[in-house]
Amino acid sequence: MKSDSDENITFSHPLEVEFARILNYYQIEWQYEPRTFPLQWDERGAVTQAFSPDFYLPGQDLYIELTTLRPKLIRIKNRKIQRLQELYPDINIKLFKRSDLRDLMLKFGLDEEAAPIRGTDAQDNGR
Amino acid sequence: MTTALPPQAYGSLYADISEILFTADEIAAKVQELGRAISEDYAGRNPLLVGVLKGVVPFMADLLRAITIPVQVDYLAIASYSAESRQRGTVRLEKDLDTSITGRHVLFVEDMIDTGLTLNYILRSLRAREPAGLEVCTLFNKPRRRLINLPIRYKGFDLPDRFVVGYGLDYREQYRNLPFVGLLRAEVLTR
Numbered sequence: 343m344k345s346d347s348d349e350n351i352t353f354s355h356p357l358e359v360e361f362a363r364i365l366n367y368y369q370i371e372w373q374y375e376p377r378t379f380p381l382q383w384d385e386r387g388a389v390t391q392a393f394s395p396d397f398y399l400p401g402q403d404l405y406i407e408l409t410t411l412r413p414k415l416i417r418i419k420n421r422k423i424q425r426l427q428e429l430y431p432d433i434n435i436k437l438f439k440r441s442d443l444r445d446l447m448l449k450f451g452l453d454e455e456a457a458p459i460r461g462t463d464a465q466d467n468g469r
Numbered sequence: 470m471t472t473a474l475p476p477q478a479y480g481s482l483y484a485d486i487s488e489i490l491f492t493a494d495e496i497a498a499k500v501q502e503l504g505r506a507i508s509e510d511y512a513g514r515n516p517l518l519v520g521v522l523k524g525v526v527p528f529m530a531d532l533l534r535a536i537t538i539p540v541q542v543d544y545l546a547i548a549s550y551s552a553e554s555r556q557r558g559t560v561r562l563e564k565d566l567d568t569s570i571t572g573r574h575v576l577f578v579e580d581m582i583d584t585g586l587t588l589n590y591i592l593r594s595l596r597a598r599e600p601a602g603l604e605v606c607t608l609f610n611k612p613r614r615r616l617i618n619l620p621i622r623y624k625g626f627d628l629p630d631r632f633v634v635g636y637g638l639d640y641r642e643q644y645r646n647l648p649f650v651g652l653l654r655a656e657v658l659t660r
Binding site: 364365366367368369370400401402404406435436438439441442444446448449450451452454456460 | 517549550551552554555558559560584587589590613614616617618629631632641645650658659
């Protein structure tokens with residue numbers, strides 16, 4: 343089951359709440375932002391850029407980052423994930439894009455939750 | 470060649486499709502291929518094919534007829550996550566199997582696997598009943614969206630990360646009756 347209680351977590355987006363509920367429903371253990379990965383350091387060794395993936399599934403050893411950004415704006419996030427994979431090659435991470443989240447919500451009939459992330463870009467262009 | 474009607478025969482349903490990804494003939498050929506492999510691998514083992522209602526119905530019906538060895542079939546129904554069911558907190562079995570699977574060779578048949586959340590839950594439940602074997606056959610697969618790593622013995626087609634319908638796959642319970650699989654027009658999703 344879940345390894346954290348929803349009540350003690352401050353999610354940064356309503357879709358993260360829904361995603362956590364879905365994991366709970368299917369009895370998948372999860373953690374919310376359990377680890378921050380330094381990505382960049384200054385000359386004195388201080389961390390100047392870091393990345394905390396949204397979810398971690400211990401049973402799958404998998405980090406999941408959710409994003410509701412439109413495809414055109416996703417470049418920075420992609421760069422961070424690419425950098426993370428270069429620096430930490432043993433880490434498994436999956437990006438759930440806007441269209442992935444939209445399809446997930448639509449699949450479960452959650453029209454209200456899908457409404458803010460509806461768009462035509464991904465369905466038309468496959469991005 | 471299948472006896473499927475031409476796509477145009479599906480009128481307004483077909484009008485909502487922007488692109489056909491797999492024609493009825495392509496699907497039929499793949500189902501025959503899967504049926505042949507299953508018939509060879511399960512010869513002499515009288516497998517029980519198990520599916521979850523409702524999306525799997527067209528695939529199960531065709532796959533059964535492509536299998537040439539003695540075989541049985543049974544169905545489960547579960548309440549998927551939804552605005553209503555989330556209040557209950559966890560998955561509820563709405564229809565259990567009519568057949569005991571203990572000691573049986575079970576082949577779990579899926580129309581599509583994407584996140585793997587539902588399948589993982591069902592496989593856990595089936596394993597607890599101690600079948601002699603439990604394998605998975607899916608016609609469609611969306612590997613990039615997989616959250617739960619699951620072994621798939623028989624696999625048909627990989628699908629792109631877009632909303633597809635037809636041959637059992639639905640949007641708001643529609644389009645399941647299309648004999649092909651296609652991309653839903655973006656404007657349908659925004660209606």
